[in-house]
Amino acid sequence: MSLAAIETVEQAGGLQVLLSGDWTLATMPEPLSSLEARLREIGAGAKAWDLRPISRLDSAGAIVVWRAWGRCWPAALAVSTEHRSLLERVVAIRVERKEAGSRAARPGLVFLGEQALAALDHFAGLLGxxxxxxxxxxxxxxxxxxxxxxxxxxxxxxxxxxxxxxxxxxxxxxxxxxxxxxxxxxxxxxxxxxxxxxxxxxxxxxxxxxxxxxxxxxxxxxxxxxxxxxxxxxxxxxxxxxxxxxxxxxxxxxxxxxxxxxxxxxxxxxxxxxxxxxxxxxxxxxxxxxxxxxxxxxxxxxxxxxxxxxxxxxxxxxxxxxxxxxxxxxxxxxxxxxxxxxxxxxxxxxxxxxxxxxxxxxxxxxxxxxx
Amino acid sequence: MNALASGGHAPGPVIEIRNLSTRFGDIVVHQDIDLELERGQVLGLVGGSGSGKTTLLREIVGLLRPSAGTVRLFGQPVLDPDPARQRTLRRRFGMLFQQGALFSALSVYDNIAFPLRELRTLDEAMIGELVMLKLAMVELEARHAWLMPAELSGGMTKRVALARALSLEPELLVLDEPTAGLDPDRSESFVRLIRMLQMALGFTVVMVTHDPETLGGLATRFAVLADQRIVALGSAADVLAVDHPFIRNFFGSGRAAAAIGKAAA
Known part of the structure; x- marks a missing residue:
C-alpha cells in the first residue's frame, strides 16, 4: 500500500503534474480538504496532468481530483481508460438536495395551529x-x-x-x-x-x-x-x-x-x-x-x-x-x-x-x- | 484482472481461518475448520439448513467469538483486543445482511452516508457526491435518496444495503443470502450487479447462499459445509469430484448442475 503522492515536472510546454500511488479513501492523507487545496494550488499553473502512475483510484480519490480541477477537464490529461471511466462517472454525479423548508422555522401562530390540529387529530383517533x-x-x-x-x-x-x-x-x-x-x-x-x-x-x-x-x-x-x-x-x-x-x-x-x-x-x-x-x-x-x-x-x-x-x-x-x-x-x-x-x-x-x-x-x- | 485488485497490497490470503470450532452448549456446530481465501476471489459457502453457514459468516466478520481457533482478515486477527486496530480492520470490509439491516429511522441517503460520516474526515459536500455515486453504482436514481427504508421494495432494500456496504470502498464484501426473498428476475439482475461491481472494483467476496443461480452466477470458488466441517473446497470441478451425500443432493439437481456447470466451464 503506497500513499498518494504529487510531483511536478518542468516541461517544454509548461508545468506538468504527476500523481502516483494509491488515491483511495484509506490511503489519502487526512484531512481530504487540505489535500484538495494543495492539489488545486499546485495545479493552478499547470498545463498538463498525468494520472497514469496512479496504482489505485477509488471514487473518493476521483472526487478529490475532480474538485481540485474546479469541476472541468484540464487542457491536457493522460490517464488510463479505467480511471478515465471512473472520472466520467464522477462528472455525471448530480447531487439532488432534499427540498428545504420542512425543518425551517415557522412563525409562532402557524406552529400553534399545527399543534392544535395534531391534538385534534389524536382526539378524533381516540374517539374513533x-x-x-x-x-x-x-x-x-x-x-x-x-x-x-x-x-x-x-x-x-x-x-x-x-x-x-x-x-x-x-x-x-x-x-x-x-x-x-x-x-x-x-x-x-x-x-x-x-x-x-x-x-x-x-x-x-x-x-x-x-x-x-x-x-x-x-x-x-x-x-x-x-x-x-x-x-x-x-x-x-x-x-x-x-x-x-x-x-x-x-x-x-x-x-x-x-x-x-x-x-x-x-x-x-x-x-x-x-x-x-x-x-x-x-x-x-x-x-x-x-x-x-x-x-x-x-x-x-x-x-x-x-x-x-x-x-x-x-x-x-x-x-x-x-x-x-x-x-x-x-x-x-x-x-x-x-x-x-x-x-x-x-x-x-x-x-x-x-x-x-x-x-x-x-x-x-x-x-x-x-x- | 486489473491494477485495482493487484495494486500494492501486502500479499497473503484475505481470509485465513485456522482450527476453528464452535459449540453452543452441547451442540457442536463446527469442528476444526480451516479455510483460506485469496484476494479477488468469490467464495460461495453452501451447506444444509442448520449446518452453521451463517454462524461461520458471523465469526468471519467478528460478530461472534469462535469456541476455539482463530480468524484472520488481511493477516490481522479479526477480534483484535486493541479497539483502534479493530475499528480500522472493520472499515476494510463491508457486510450485506440478509434483511438489509438498514437503519429504519434514517433515509436512504443518511444510511449510505453513515459510515462515511463516521470517518469524521470528509466534508458534507464530499459525502453527498460519494453517496450519489454509490447510488448510481447500484443502479438507483438520485430521487430515491430521500426515501425511508420502509418505503423501499425488497430489491431496492438490497441495493441500498449493498451501496452502504460498499461506501467505504471495502476490500472484502461479505454477503449473507444476497438474493433471498427476491424474485428470479430481480435476483438475476442483483447477481449481475454484484459481479459487475466485483470486476470493476476488484474486491474479494465471501457469501452464503441457498440459491444455485446466485452461486453459479457469482462464485469462483466453493466451500461445502457439512458434518461440522468443510467437506469440499475449490473450483466447481473440484467440489463435484468429492463424493458426499450433501454434494450429490445439492449439485445433483438439474438446476444446480446447470448453473454450476456454467461456472465451471
Whole structure:
C-alpha cells in the first residue's frame, strides 16, 4: 500500500503534474480538504496532468481530483481508460438536495395551529377507537363465543397480578412518609388524632388512584404501546387482518377492558397498603394504637370516598389503555417513531389522568367530605 | 484482472481461518475448520439448513467469538483486543445482511452516508457526491435518496444495503443470502450487479447462499459445509469430484448442475 503522492515536472510546454500511488479513501492523507487545496494550488499553473502512475483510484480519490480541477477537464490529461471511466462517472454525479423548508422555522401562530390540529387529530383517533370499541362490544354481546377471554385474562394477569408487589410497596412507603410528615405538623397544634382523617381522605380519595395510575401508565401503558407498535413494524397486525382477526377486538378491546377491571382493584390494594403504612408510622411516631386507628377510620372517612377512588380507578384504567393502544396503532415502521410514540403515550396518559382527576374533584366536591 | 485488485497490497490470503470450532452448549456446530481465501476471489459457502453457514459468516466478520481457533482478515486477527486496530480492520470490509439491516429511522441517503460520516474526515459536500455515486453504482436514481427504508421494495432494500456496504470502498464484501426473498428476475439482475461491481472494483467476496443461480452466477470458488466441517473446497470441478451425500443432493439437481456447470466451464 503506497500513499498518494504529487510531483511536478518542468516541461517544454509548461508545468506538468504527476500523481502516483494509491488515491483511495484509506490511503489519502487526512484531512481530504487540505489535500484538495494543495492539489488545486499546485495545479493552478499547470498545463498538463498525468494520472497514469496512479496504482489505485477509488471514487473518493476521483472526487478529490475532480474538485481540485474546479469541476472541468484540464487542457491536457493522460490517464488510463479505467480511471478515465471512473472520472466520467464522477462528472455525471448530480447531487439532488432534499427540498428545504420542512425543518425551517415557522412563525409562532402557524406552529400553534399545527399543534392544535395534531391534538385534534389524536382526539378524533381516540374517539374513533372508542366508537369501534362500542361496536365491538355490541357485536360480542350477540356472539359471546367470540369474546377474547384468553387475551383478557392475560392482560389482567400482566397489568394486574404482576403489578401487585410494586403498587403495595409504593403505597406503603408513601403512607409512611405522609403520616410521618403530617404528624410533625399536627403535633404542634395538638391535633394528633386528626392524622386518621387526613390520611384516610387523602389516600383513599386522591393518592391511591393517582399513584396507581402513574405507575400503571409507566408500566403497562408503555408496554401496550410498544407491543402494538412492534406488531405494526413487523406487519403482524396486517397478518392478523388477513386471517380475518379484528385488531380492535383482539388487541385493543381486551387491553382496555382488562385495565378498566384491574385498575380499581389495584387502587383498593394500593390505598390499603398506604393506610397500613400510615398506621404503622402513626403508632411509632405518636403511639396511636392500631385498634384506635381502624376504629376511627371507619367513623371519619365516609364510604363514598372509597367509591370515588374505585370510580377513578375504572376511568383512569380505561383512559390509559385507550391512549396506549391509540399511540401504538400510530407507530410508523421505524425505530425512531416507536420510541417517540411510546414516550408520547406515557406522557399523554399521565397528563390526561391528572386532568380527569381535576374534573373528578370538581364534580364530587360535595360528596364524601364530613363536616 | 486489473491494477485495482493487484495494486500494492501486502500479499497473503484475505481470509485465513485456522482450527476453528464452535459449540453452543452441547451442540457442536463446527469442528476444526480451516479455510483460506485469496484476494479477488468469490467464495460461495453452501451447506444444509442448520449446518452453521451463517454462524461461520458471523465469526468471519467478528460478530461472534469462535469456541476455539482463530480468524484472520488481511493477516490481522479479526477480534483484535486493541479497539483502534479493530475499528480500522472493520472499515476494510463491508457486510450485506440478509434483511438489509438498514437503519429504519434514517433515509436512504443518511444510511449510505453513515459510515462515511463516521470517518469524521470528509466534508458534507464530499459525502453527498460519494453517496450519489454509490447510488448510481447500484443502479438507483438520485430521487430515491430521500426515501425511508420502509418505503423501499425488497430489491431496492438490497441495493441500498449493498451501496452502504460498499461506501467505504471495502476490500472484502461479505454477503449473507444476497438474493433471498427476491424474485428470479430481480435476483438475476442483483447477481449481475454484484459481479459487475466485483470486476470493476476488484474486491474479494465471501457469501452464503441457498440459491444455485446466485452461486453459479457469482462464485469462483466453493466451500461445502457439512458434518461440522468443510467437506469440499475449490473450483466447481473440484467440489463435484468429492463424493458426499450433501454434494450429490445439492449439485445433483438439474438446476444446480446447470448453473454450476456454467461456472465451471
Amino acid at each position: 377507537l372508542l366508537g369501534q370499541g362500542v361496536l365491538d362490544l355490541a357485536y360480542l354481546a350477540r356472539q359471546p363465543a367470540q369474546i377474547p377471554w384468553r387475551e383478557f385474562s392475560a392482560n389482567v394477569y400482566k397489568a394486574g397480578a404482576l403489578a401487585l408487589p410494586v403498587t403495595a410497596l409504593i403505597g406503603f412507603l408513601i403512607g409512611i412518609v405522609l403520616s410521618y410528615l403530617s404528624a410533625l405538623q399536627l403535633k404542634t397544634f395538638g391535633a394528633d388524632v386528626f392524622i386518621v382523617n387526613l390520611l384516610g381522605i387523602s389516600i383513599v380519595r386522591e393518592l391511591g388512584p393517582v399513584l396507581v395510575a402513574v405507575l400503571v401508565a409507566g408500566r403497562s401503558g408503555s408496554a401496550m404501546t410498544a407491543q402494538i407498535g412492534v406488531m405494526r413494524v413487523t406487519e403482524e397486525i396486517d397478518a392478523l387482518a388477513t386471517m380475518g382477526v379484528s385488531r380492535s377486538q383482539r388487541l385493543v378491546l381486551p387491553k382496555v377492558l382488562a385495565l378498566a377491571v384491574t385498575m380499581p382493584l389495584l387502587v383498593v390494594w394500593c390505598s390499603a397498603a398506604g393506610l397500613v403504612g400510615g398506621m404503622v408510622s402513626a403508632k411509632l411516631q405518636m403511639g396511636l394504637s392500631y385498634a384506635f386507628f381502624i376504629d376511627t377510620l371507619s367513623r371519619v372517612v365516609p364510604v363514598a370516598n372509597v367509591w370515588i377512588g374505585v370510580g377513578k380507578g375504572v376511568a383512569f384504567g380505561f383512559l390509559i389503555a385507550l391512549i396506549a393502544c391509540h399511540f401504538g396503532l400510530r407507530v410508523r415502521p421505524n425505530t425512531e417513531s416507536l420510541s417517540s410514540r411510546t414516550t408520547t403515550s406515557v406522557v399523554t396518559s399521565i397528563t390526561v389522568v391528572i386532568l380527569v382527576d381535576a374534573v373528578f374533584a370538581i364534580l364530587t366536591r360535595n360528596v364524601g367530605i364530613p363536616f
